[in-house]
Amino acid sequence: MYRLSIESPIGPLEIVQDEAVIVRLHIGKFDRGSVDTTPLLEEAKMQLDAYFNHQRTTFDLPLAPAVTEFQKKMRAYMVAIPLGETRSYGDAAKFLATAARAVGQACGRNPIPIIVPCHRIIAATGQLGGFSGGDGPPTKHLLLKLEANSR
Secondary structure: OEEEEEOOOOOOEEEEEEOOEEEEEEEOOOOOOOOOOOHHHHHHHHHHHHHHOOOOOOOOOOEOOOOOHHHHHHHHHHHHOOOOOOEEHHHHHHHHOOOHHHHHHHHHOOOOOOOOOHHHEEOOOOOOOOOOOOOOHHHHHHHHHHHHOOO
16 A cells, blocks of 8 residues: 655645555545655645645546445445535435435545545535544535635
């Protein structure tokens, strides 16, 4: 496994590569002892930098395959939400023919946040709901604010 730690407007990020795919993106974690850059990690850094500088709205990186059929559908749903927009847990549940709780659990287990934008799924009331990266909901709020300013 290879790791590259970078600074971002929402704090430190660590991008993890295994084989020829991105397998994780840690928010708020920075292992200063692991800087094993590869061309793929450099590309991921470049795309993340462009995203944070309002110059990129989607990512084009090889990602670790989702393990279950539901995870594949959930990932495709999240990636299809346009930058600066949100969907509710209920909207996602209805689209995927599942329960809102399953959607929330899938978002919480997303190993590649930002690139697979689980932060774009919020409660129907407009409340943010949870977020497993960084400082939790405050980090989710920062990402949504950043994206709203990118439009």
